[in-house]
Amino acid sequence: MAGTQTMERLCGVFRTVFDDDAIVLRAEMTAADVDGWDSLSHVNLVLAVENAFKIRLSTKDIMRCRNVGEFADVIERKSAGSP
Amino acid sequence: MTFYSHQFFLFAAGAWAAFWLAPARFRWAILLACSYWFCLCLGWRATALLLAVSLASYLLGLSIAGVRESRRFSVLSLGIVADVLARVMVKYVRHGWVAAAGVSFYVFQSLSYLIDIYLERIPAERHLGRFLLYLAFFPKLMQGPIERAEDLLPQCQAAGRFDRGRMIEGVQLVILGLFKKAVIADRLAFLANAVFDKIDGHGGVTLLIGLYAYCLQLYLDFSGYTDVARGVGKLFGIELRENFNQPFLATTVPDFWRRWHMSFTAWLRDYLFTPIMAQLRALGTTAVIIAAMTTFVVCGLWHGAGWGFLIFGALHGVYVSVSLLTLKKRDLFLSRAHIPEAAVLWARRVVTFHLVAAAFVFFRCASLGDAAYFFSHLWSGGNSSIILRTFSPIELGILGLSLLGLGFGRSLRPMLLRYPALFWAVLANAVIFLGIKSDAPFLYFRF
Numbered sequence: 001m002a003g004t005q006t007m008e009r010l011c012g013v014f015r016t017v018f019d020d021d022a023i024v025l026r027a028e029m030t031a032a033d034v035d036g037w038d039s040l041s042h043v044n045l046v047l048a049v050e051n052a053f054k055i056r057l058s059t060k061d062i063m064r065c066r067n068v069g070e071f072a073d074v075i076e077r078k079s080a081g082s083p
Numbered sequence: 084m085t086f087y088s089h090q091f092f093l094f095a096a097g098a099w100a101a102f103w104l105a106p107a108r109f110r111w112a113i114l115l116a117c118s119y120w121f122c123l124c125l126g127w128r129a130t131a132l133l134l135a136v137s138l139a140s141y142l143l144g145l146s147i148a149g150v151r152e153s154r155r156f157s158v159l160s161l162g163i164v165a166d167v168l169a170r171v172m173v174k175y176v177r178h179g180w181v182a183a184a185g186v187s188f189y190v191f192q193s194l195s196y197l198i199d200i201y202l203e204r205i206p207a208e209r210h211l212g213r214f215l216l217y218l219a220f221f222p223k224l225m226q227g228p229i230e231r232a233e234d235l236l237p238q239c240q241a242a243g244r245f246d247r248g249r250m251i252e253g254v255q256l257v258i259l260g261l262f263k264k265a266v267i268a269d270r271l272a273f274l275a276n277a278v279f280d281k282i283d284g285h286g287g288v289t290l291l292i293g294l295y296a297y298c299l300q301l302y303l304d305f306s307g308y309t310d311v312a313r314g315v316g317k318l319f320g321i322e323l324r325e326n327f328n329q330p331f332l333a334t335t336v337p338d339f340w341r342r343w344h345m346s347f348t349a350w351l352r353d354y355l356f357t358p359i360m361a362q363l364r365a366l367g368t369t370a371v372i373i374a375a376m377t378t379f380v381v382c383g384l385w386h387g388a389g390w391g392f393l394i395f396g397a398l399h400g401v402y403v404s405v406s407l408l409t410l411k412k413r414d415l416f417l418s419r420a421h422i423p424e425a426a427v428l429w430a431r432r433v434v435t436f437h438l439v440a441a442a443f444v445f446f447r448c449a450s451l452g453d454a455a456y457f458f459s460h461l462w463s464g465g466n467s468s469i470i471l472r473t474f475s476p477i478e479l480g481i482l483g484l485s486l487l488g489l490g491f492g493r494s495l496r497p498m499l500l501r502y503p504a505l506f507w508a509v510l511a512n513a514v515i516f517l518g519i520k521s522d523a524p525f526l527y528f529r530f
Binding site: 038039040042043046047057059060062063064066 | 198201202203204337352353354356357358360361362364367370371374375407408410
């Protein structure tokens with residue numbers, strides 16, 4: 001389970017990508033819960049996350065995530081330097 | 084044995100009785116035996132293929148989970164090649180020795196199962212019987228919904244808690260599905276066939292009427308099938324995915340694909356579109372175009388090997404790319420233009436429907452020549468007399484009332500639910516007495 005700090009930073013990235021300061025992230029959220037989260041903004045989101053956290057996600061990482069919580073877990077693991 | 088046949092009802096009733104009379108721990112086995120019996124009724128070759136694909140997927144799933152991490156991708160690739168080969172052999176090699184019977188649907192389930200194990204989203208299933216049931220479960224064998232292992236496998240294991248409310252829901256869904264199919268879709272087919280089976284000579288208005296009839300027929304035929312499949316699933320305590328969510332109310336083409344054949348499009352999104360996008364994301368908008376075109380060309384060719392299906396897919400690839408890349412700008416433009424929201428909403432629905440309908444022309448026409456005739460004669464007069472030549476006034480009344488009832492179903496619900504027994508009895512009688520008694524197969528059966 002990702003820590004609060006990661007979730008907060010991730011929330012900042014979401015707010016920039018979706019241009020909506022009201023977004024509050026919860027671990028179980030999916031694309032259906034965020035207005036405008038379509039395939040195109042998904043790619044922008046991944047690029048923005050890689051930029052913000054200075055990590056590189058693999059295709060497998062991206063496919064594996066089913067919700068925001070799993071996404072945050074992958075980010076945390078990658079940030080800590082493990083594969 | 085189609086869903087709209089006496090044999091199916093006898094079969095389903097027998098299976099249902101055997102299932103609930105059996106001790107709980109053997110119920111999965113009863114369901115598996117019934118599913119293979121159902122498949123045998125479709126032909127022994129179809130059954131042999133189902134068994135071969137199932138056994139291969141079972142063993143490959145175990146070995147993906149069991150081998151060293153560096154070897155996993157090779158094993159997964161082997162599984163993908165085997166599945167695609169099974170599908171291609173049946174659909175594209177026309178030697179006629181392999182019957183199709185649902186292969187397009189269960190191959191997708193096998194693929195998502197193997198990929199999910201590779202992604203470590205699910206463990207490999209060790210129980211062979213339950214795994215066989217995951218691919219063979221008879222209500223969804225022929226035309227889906229395309230189920231995910233994480234949803235269906237646990238249900239195969241737990242099968243068997245009798246819930247009266249769920250049984251009633253199941254019966255209601257079966258009645259609703261048969262009503263959509265037999266009372267409306269098969270009746271609309273007369274009109275669509277009158278236009279498309281011999282397209283030469285029809286004028287523009289007639290062609291449009293035929294196209295509208297076909298769009299409605301295709302939707303009600305396939306969503307009717309899905310209702311029956313989900314309803315029968317509930318009778319055995321198993322929940323299957325929803326496949327349609329009012330697709331003709333979609334406001335963009337990507338929105339249409341989130342509402343039409345949802346179990347299939349979600350599959351394409353998760354296992355084709357997303358990985359392509361992820362792999363090429365550095366290319367920005369070009370990645371969107373490549374991913375959308377690839378996904379929808381595959382979607383078109385999944386339906387069959389023909390230029391019509393290829394053009395259908397490519398057209399949707401173009402629609403989706405353009406829509407995704409311009410949506411923000413269009414939204415901004417419309418919000419600045421101060422057009423009433425309701426007008427924008429309905430304009431978008433009408434435009435989206437007609438874009439989708441235009442692509443369905445290639446889906447329905449027997450040849451590219453017919454499709455060319457359709458588009459070149461769209462502005463050439465014609466009239467609505469074909470409706471009166473096809474239907475008697477009584478039949479028109481049945482169609483009109485049924486379509487109105489379905490269209491306004493959600494707002495009528497509170498009124499109907501005051502007399503639920505009466506409502507479902509009327510619907511069931513409509514299926515029996517007003518249903519078209521041809522043995523017309525469900526349209527998606529041929530895919």
